[in-house]
Amino acid sequence: MLHRFGVVLGGVAVALMVGAGGAAGAAPGSTPTAGPATTTATPGPTLTAGPTGTPTPGPTLTCPPALPVGGVMSAATETSVTIRYSMLMTPPCGYNAPVTITLFASADDARQWVNPVAEAVSGPERSGTVTIGGLTPDTAYWFRFSADGKHDPYVIGTARTAARPACAATVAVDSAWNGGYVATVTVRNVGAEPLDGWHVSWRWGGDERLVSVWNGVAEASGPDVVVGNASYNGRLAIGGAATFGMLVAAGAAPGGIAAACGR
Template identity: 30%
Template sequence: MIARILAALATLAAATAMLTGPAHADVVICEKWGSTTIQGGRYVVQNNNWGDDTTQCIDVTDTGFTVTQAVHDKPQNGAPGSYPSVFAGCHYAVCSTGSGLPMQASDARFAGVRTNVTFRYPSSGVYDAAYDLWFDPTPRTDGQNTGAELMIWLHRTGSVQPVGSRVATVNLAGGTWDVWFGNIGWNVVSYVRTAPATTIDFAVDTFYGDAVSRGYAQRSWYLTSVQAGFEPWVGGVGLAVDTFGYSTGGVPGDTTPPSAPGGLAASGVTASGVGLSWSASSDNVGVVGYDVLRAGASGAFAVVGSSGSTSFGDAGLSANTTYRYQVRARDAAGNVSAVSNTVTVTTTGGGGGGGCTAVYTQTGSWGGGFQGQVIVTNAGATATTGWRVTLTFGGGQTVTQVWNGRTSQTASPYTVTSETYNGALAPGASTTFGFLGTWTGTNPAPAVSCARTP
């Protein structure tokens, strides 16, 4: 019923995935989250024994891997034991080199992204052999993707089946596929080949275009990784990827980094957040996103988020605290620019009713429009009967629609108040409201403040 899911996977993989170094022929990995690179870093091979505590080992070669030890015995109506696989792109901050990912599905080069694999199957065991293609609304390089997960099953045994339910049958990439759809916090779209196959060579957009046409995915989302491997429920020894290939429509051999972003500035500083904006970088091919780095008053900078635009809202900060920020650009080949200028901010002391926090996230963006989300949390020691959030935009944005909240303003600043059904929050409890907006020129994150009704 479930294929490669569980929300716990996001936390565990992010916390424990490790890169063990360049691979030579016949490197054996038995570590639960062990991984290594092959072909000079072009691809990453991962053991990814995420769903089982029994030992699994893979024998890594320069073209793929073979499962040499596995004693999985998982119920076939539940989650599999693992996903040993080879991939190009980025998965929980482990990235291959030269993949050109993340890449937005609206990019002209996306049509040229291709991949191929040759699988080898044992005579026993219960498993599927599948691609896992990950998409995120942002150019994410770490953590759980929240857009779409496309699984392409070339073969399966036993009674296992994908997430959700079967919704259609289509002819794609030289085969006939049953289409399954479900949602587990992100859209899972699975294509199950009706006749088993050991090999396939296809353009990623062949399947992604079908998912977009069904409303399960968006062109504004980013492809972050292309993975091929196996989900074993029972056994697993003998499963093998003999060859794996990936190519992109980008410029081969691009080693030129983007220029450094300029004019980094802060605005809308509150007790718990700050808005950042900067001037765009330039690149010989194209900038795909920006990394935002943060440090305390002293100490090292670390990446705290990414943005596909020239603005970012950092939330969840401490009151009366000094923070420093820098920004760097990334291009399609994974080249990283020098950092921008450093901007220093000190958050305010709080107040405004207290006991309430609001965290803003831009969840979508398109030409002239965007979608935002605000998570409201009761940070006090007693329950609320209501709350109000003020959004102050610095780029001339206009809010056109709000849900799970209400506002009477037609221009910034906007005060959004709770609905009758989500105003009462126990201590530590949260609720969410969303909105649609329009913008011209730039779309910096708004300054956000929150007040509670006692």
């Protein structure tokens, strides 16, 4: 037995015939018109991801192209060196004060931070000087910096103590009058070996003028005076001494004379 049904598909009426077995077909005389077989996706709502707990990377720290700390030797004596330092940057690119300056006896020791021979710590200032004593005369040293519990990896500086002078000279005024004075200069060998000759030099502080010298030879007698040994008193044993005298014309009472002595 057949049943007839009317169905509207895509705006076209189609008659279906359904038999008892459930099979359906188009009714005779009806021609279905197929529309375009297109599928259009309907956009759904846009989902926005919420926080996931993953930290967002911050900007990369870039330090300026400069050394965080630097320094040079600014003074030296026979047994000490003075280092002038400057802490140019603060953490994280630099250091906090104070700074420790460590001395080494060789460049290799300094590079490896081994066998330090002396060190000293600065004050709270970010720039200043540090003096390290107890050193050997006429000796080279290498210095490095550390601060905030870290060794600075960049700077290795050099320093040298002053050489021990071969001799020392002192001036004593024996007598003075209006217009001049007589003085005796003592030369002493303070070095570590015998001295085969010496020279004493100084600069006048006023209108003084060297008139004559005995037991010595005047080699320069203008504002800057140089007196050398005579032929018979130039050799001095270690700790030995020689003297020479001088007559000086001056318009005022003599002041102190700072005389230097050398070979």
